[in-house]
Structure formats: structure tokens, C-alpha cells
Amino acid sequence: MIVNHKFFRLCPGISVGPFIFGSSIENYFELELQKMKLDLLGVDGFDSATYHIPDLGDKLDIITLDGLIYHIITDKYLYYRKKNLIGRMFTDTKSILGRKTYDKRIYEECTDEYIYYFNEEGIDLWVKKGIVVSATCYASS
16 A cells, blocks of 8 residues: 555644544545544533544544544555554654653553653653653644
């Protein structure tokens, strides 16, 4: 499978590829999105769903809340400044993002996995043994 990088370009806090945070998922149905499952993100009164693009496999999950793009999760590709942040050393990724401050928490189920929160950029990086293994992207605060 050839990777189409346009789907994985990060514009921090605004979008991943063509997917703009806060926009209606219906705007992207021409991409033949498949609804994977209904979720309930722990928020009463909101409908949530997870979508993906079949041609990309399971490389990109689009999470919606009441039909609007809320989060995008990827564990294979996330390009910023022409560099893939996934699979890279965290120290390199931090430099690419240009940030020195972030919040860090240990992932409860696993002591060697950490979550680094870059709230101003709208990205959480999941890091295991110093390597970025996945990212959750969202509208910046």
C-alpha cells in the first residue's frame, strides 16, 4: 500500500490532512469513510463515532462528537515540517515541534509508556521506551 502523505500532514491545533477539527464529518463522506464503531467518550448527551478511510487501512482514526471532528489518532504516520513524528525519538520530535514545555503523565496500565501533552499545539504523544508510538491530535486550547 502506497502512503498518501496528504492525509497525515499536521497543522497543529487546526487539522490533520484534510480533516479540520470542529468541522462536520459529512464534509468528508466523498472519501468513502467507514464508520467503525459508536463510542461514548464518557460525555453524557453526546453521540460519538469513529471513522476511518479503507484505503489507508487502520492508520488513521477520526473521532467525532455530535458529528463534528473532535480527535484524530494515528500510530503510523504524522508529518510535520516534512518529518514523520511517529517512530521517532521523543527528543527529536520535541525539537521538531519547537516546544520545551509540556505535561507528562505515566500511562496507568504500563510503566514504560508515557503521554506527553502539548496542549497549545493540540497534540498528545504516546511514547514508549523513548520512541513516539502514536499521537492524538485535536483543536488547540
